[in-house]
Amino acid sequence: MKPLSDGLLRRLRRVADLPDLSDSKYRLIRKLGSGGMGNVYLVEDTVLRREVALKVINIPDPPPDLTARMLREARIIARLEHPGIVPLHDVGELPDGRVYYTMKRVQGSSLERYSKSIEPLSERLRIFQRICQAVAFAHVRGVIHRDLKPENVMVGGFGEVLVMDWGIAKLQEAPDEKAAGGEGVASDDFSSGPQTRSGTVLGTPAFMAPEQARGQVEAVDARSDVYALGAILFFLLCRKNPPLPEAEPAFTKQLAWDLAAARAEDRPLSRPLRAICTRAMAWDNSARYDTVTALIADIEAFLDGRAVSAYRENLLEIARRFLFKYRFLAGLVLTYLIIRLLMIFFFRP
């Protein structure tokens, strides 16, 4: 037999990895990319005649319960109907046993790339708010993302923000269902098979809460996502990755140092904004915001010029904020007072 040329070898590697869609309604167009959990392909849904993204979980020889677990995961993600979460269309199994999903094809760029082009601080914070809203919704439905990072947030052509890659998400009892006494979902960890055992580190180090980085699966909850959101906020404010949560107090010091050195629109970041980021990224999860909703509330308060829960202001700061918020009114009053003074001075009887 003739030896395989390098070109042929490359082609065969691709061929061996291609999903076999011969018995499905999908037609393969091309590969879009690959990640830790699998490969993503652009395919055509030949029935609906639309292009969708197909993700194949690339775990060969999966353990027997994996398919069932993946199906369950798909069903749960399918419940996350929110404008900020990529909708899942279909789930199935390839003839070789690999599980696949199809989901909306998202065109745009990752937050990592997109953030380089946004200058105004308020716009960065508005995008951040939209990310938080999607995550808050998932939390209400009992789903913890566990791998939030700028790479996993897409900003579409019309400015829509989408939180992607729920592959290593964790399912907890959904608070809304618990309150409503509905069909509760038992606390479980439904990411792919053996990778979720306690002690196994899942996620991306710079955006991973300390408890997650230590592999304490049981300790990972909504506050771990709050940490990751804080890390995304840090990324948006400082335009770089946050320090790695390796050891205290070095981590907190570095965080404070970086935030103090950051500038937005040629001005240092305000203390309340730095405090919001610091609180979201607190080393100890009990010191963080309890919920993403609380984090959103603080961001909203900051944007509206109100006091934020993460920062206790002194009187001077309250006055300054008040004056800044009502600067138009303050200007009018001041003008009135000046005119009044001038009148008293010039038109004294």
Place this chain on the structure above:
Amino acid sequence: MHDDTHIGGAGSRFPQTRGSAIIAARSGDAETRNRGYAALVAGYWKPVYKYIRLKWHQSNEDAKDLTQGFFAQAMEKEFFQGYDPAKARFRTFLRTCLDGYIANENKAGKRLKRGGNAQIMGLDFENAEGEIRELQLSAGTVPEDFFERESLRSLFEVALARLKEACETAGKMQHYRIFERYDLREDEAEKITYDQLAAEFDLPVSQITNHLAYVRREFRRLVLEILRELTASDEEFRSEVREVLGVDPE
């Protein structure tokens, strides 16, 4: 690099072990052990031979002897018993053993026909030698990277040989020929469409795509099967699959 004889024949059949050949090679049962060794030899003899030629600058004859000798001694002295999947990949371990073996041989000045005398299976060295000539190696080739790449090439060659055999057995040679024509074409620039294939094989396009899907599925299965045989643990297997099949998007 191409001045001498060749030994062995076309014996490139890959013995199936139905599991890890590494574990089989450490078995207490002689028959299982032999089968495991035979599978490892079949999977690695070619990269080993080429690596000896490149890194150790041995002549064709000496490289043949050293290849045979290495595998013979690995079996005799149970080299692979010491392999720990937690410490390194088997391929790396094998290469380290090989370097140690050749260094010892050189040190002792034992450039004997040791391997040649202990020929353990018919290996088509002429074919391997021809491949070295075709590869047109540059002076900057790193031997360790070369060994990795050649191991991969060997794996796919073995998978293709098995695929052809499986298609023959299943009476699906037409399927294989379509695969050969479409996926194994040498000319990168040649663009073949399904319509062209359909005309060439006198089949409807849907059948062409189905046949192609069948062979590709089989091919993937066989690649995974061989990888399973050439690894010792689930973790190593999965990591190898990611490495072997984890190719960049086009």
